Amino acid sequence: MSEERGQNGQEEQRTVVRTQEVKKAYQMGEITVNALRGVDLEVYLGEYMSIMGPSGSGKSTLFNMVGGLDKPTEGKVYIDEVDVAQLDAYELAWLRCRKIGYIFQSFNLIPVMTALENVTLPMVFAGLTSDESRDKGMDLLAKVGLGDRHSHKPFELSGGQQQRVAVARALANDPAVILADEPTGNLDLRTGTEIIDLLKDMNQSSGVTVISATHDHKMLSVSDRVVWIADGRIDNIALREDLEIEVTQVEGE
Amino acid sequence: MPEQGMQLAGGRDIVLPFSKAVEISLRSLKIRFGRSLITTSGVILAIAFLMSVWSNNAIIGSLRDENKSEINLMLQQNGIETGVNESGEASEESRARIREEESKQAWLISLSLLVCVVGIANAMLMSVTERFREIGTMKCLGALDSFIVKLFLLESTCQGFAGTSVGILIGLSLTMGLALMDYGDYVFKYFPLAPIGESALYALAIGTLLSLIGAMLPAYRAAKMEPVEAMRADT
Numbered sequence: 215m216s217e218e219r220g221q222n223g224q225e226e227q228r229t230v231v232r233t234q235e236v237k238k239a240y241q242m243g244e245i246t247v248n249a250l251r252g253v254d255l256e257v258y259l260g261e262y263m264s265i266m267g268p269s270g271s272g273k274s275t276l277f278n279m280v281g282g283l284d285k286p287t288e289g290k291v292y293i294d295e296v297d298v299a300q301l302d303a304y305e306l307a308w309l310r311c312r313k314i315g316y317i318f319q320s321f322n323l324i325p326v327m328t329a330l331e332n333v334t335l336p337m338v339f340a341g342l343t344s345d346e347s348r349d350k351g352m353d354l355l356a357k358v359g360l361g362d363r364h365s366h367k368p369f370e371l372s373g374g375q376q377q378r379v380a381v382a383r384a385l386a387n388d389p390a391v392i393l394a395d396e397p398t399g400n401l402d403l404r405t406g407t408e409i410i411d412l413l414k415d416m417n418q419s420s421g422v423t424v425i426s427a428t429h430d431h432k433m434l435s436v437s438d439r440v441v442w443i444a445d446g447r448i449d450n451i452a453l454r455e456d457l458e459i460e461v462t463q464v465e466g467e
Numbered sequence: 468m469p470e471q472g473m474q475l476a477g478g479r480d481i482v483l484p485f486s487k488a489v490e491i492s493l494r495s496l497k498i499r500f501g502r503s504l505i506t507t508s509g510v511i512l513a514i515a516f517l518m519s520v521w522s523n524n525a526i527i528g529s530l531r532d533e534n535k536s537e538i539n540l541m542l543q544q545n546g547i548e549t550g551v552n553e554s555g556e557a558s559e560e561s562r563a564r565i566r567e568e569e570s571k572q573a574w575l576i577s578l579s580l581l582v583c584v585v586g587i588a589n590a591m592l593m594s595v596t597e598r599f600r601e602i603g604t605m606k607c608l609g610a611l612d613s614f615i616v617k618l619f620l621l622e623s624t625c626q627g628f629a630g631t632s633v634g635i636l637i638g639l640s641l642t643m644g645l646a647l648m649d650y651g652d653y654v655f656k657y658f659p660l661a662p663i664g665e666s667a668l669y670a671l672a673i674g675t676l677l678s679l680i681g682a683m684l685p686a687y688r689a690a691k692m693e694p695v696e697a698m699r700a701d702t
Contacts, residue, residue: 283607283695304481304611310694311481311609322604322697326494336608341482383608 227258229295230390230423231280236289238275249275251446252289259390262417262424264433267443274395276443277427281316281393282309294390311339315384315422317413319396321376323368329355329379330364336386354382358412374405381412385422392416394426398433407432483614492621499594503626506590510630511637513583514674517576518638521666524572526646529659541650580677587681591623595689602689603697612690619686620679627678634674635667 238250249272257263257280267273278284279291282298291298294313301309310316315336323332330351337347355364358378360371368376377397384392394413398406414436417424426433434440434457442449496503530538531549539549548561548568595602602615646654 278695283693307606307609307611308481310607314607316604316607316697318604318697320600322600324601324604326491326498335605338487339481339483339609339614341480387609 227261229256230259230293231255231257231425232292232295233276233279233286234290234292236276236279236286236291238272238279238284239287248446250279250286253443253446253448255280255441255448257391257423257425259423260417260421261438262414262436263426264437264440265425265427265443266429266433266440267449271443272446273427273443277393277395277425280425281314281391282306311336312387313390315386315389315392317377317380317384317392317394317397319399321368321373321380321400323376323379323383325368328365328367329360329371329382332368332379333382333386336383340387351382351386354385355379357385357416358382372405373401374408377401377405377409378412381409381416385416385420388420389422391423391425394424394428396428396430397426398428398430403432406430410436481609481611483610483617488614488617488621489625492618492625495618495622496626502590502594506587506594507626507630507633509583509586509590510627510674510678511634513579513677514631514634514670515638515641516579517673518635518667518670519642520572520576520638521670522639522642522663523646524569525659525662525666526642526650526654528662529657530650530653533653533657538650538653541653545649580673584677584681587623587627587678588684591619591682591685592688595619595685598689599692599696602692603694606692606694607697615690615692616686619689620682623678623682623686624675627675627681628671630678631671631674635670638670639663639667 233253233255236250236253237248240247240249251272253272253276255276265273265277275284279286279298280293282291282293282301285291285299293309296309298306298309323329324335327335330348333354334342334344334347334351337350338344342350352361352364355361358381360375360378360382363371363375368379371379381392384394392413397409397413401409410430410432413424413426416422426437435454437457438454440452440454440457442451527542527547530542531547534549542549548564605615643654
């Protein structure tokens, strides 16, 4: 861990998410499953981080921890220097509403709402007036390239378009972190690449931190850092510079 | 909306305005119109039954109170106790029979309403299970438990209100039709407007309230759902 951070060498990066010796054990009948066995991880403001690992490695568990969706058995998770375990239900909802934007593998748009309404729903929760949220929602939809589709319902949009709406929705309340869970998992190669580019674009233009759990090797080339999880621990953290060679090798196959 | 709770530094409250909640609930009903119709049909039938019994009682009561010999004859032909003897006073015996009849009706009505609540609860539970991912997503977007409860209760209440209104109309028109066949013009002549209006209002309140009660447990279950559910890729 400390070595990687030493290599990183960039001066005074602000930490947006920090985990400290995080352990998670699930009780399955008689057996205790150790999904995480002590993970220390820092995510810096404005970086694009991918978490990779085979299924069963604890990748999803770590991802849920970092997103404030799950609480550790031992250890601490800090989001924006706030200990998640100390938050009550109301504060957690507040955190999810304003600090974190979620993107899901299966898009998860609310089917009864139009694209614009999906994007503005988090703004409604955050107390924006309908005029404010409509203007902001239209801006966001234009940013993801769907300005003319604002009145379409999710089922009238393609998978890639739905995921674009989801990206716009994740950005609704100017979050500090976007959590993307296999965002390209249900998309074909080309649309997947488009979504990755879009995320990278948002990451660079608005400085939002992107944390993404993925199997998708296309993701590697845009990531600032890639964290490999194996058997409930961090196996390796690699910087993009170190990755370039590997990626070209994979693509060359 | 008085959403109580503390504010974190630098932020406003988390809210779901009532008008927006109503809008979302109505849309959810509209998009699942077929399903809603099936759920609602339970309410419609129960309330139609309730209303037909009540309006029938009101009409017969009104006719009986007229105590005209030709009407009494018609009533007796239909097997109804006029409860009035030659001297114009109701006999003990027939009063007892009327009371017995009424308690039987009350029993039937309560049974049908009970079945109706169970039906609503069942349908709403299914609807909650079906929408696990949607609810989880809303929670990820910052919805509080109370928002989810609000949405489900509103949905059921709106559904119940609509169903009850239809049920009242069906029950009333059915009874009117039958009464017209049996008693002809007398029904209109001695139409008990006030009692029927009153029972319609009661039925409306009962139907809506039952829909609300039936949705309570499902709404609670929905609200207790973890946001992680939204992450599940399957289903």
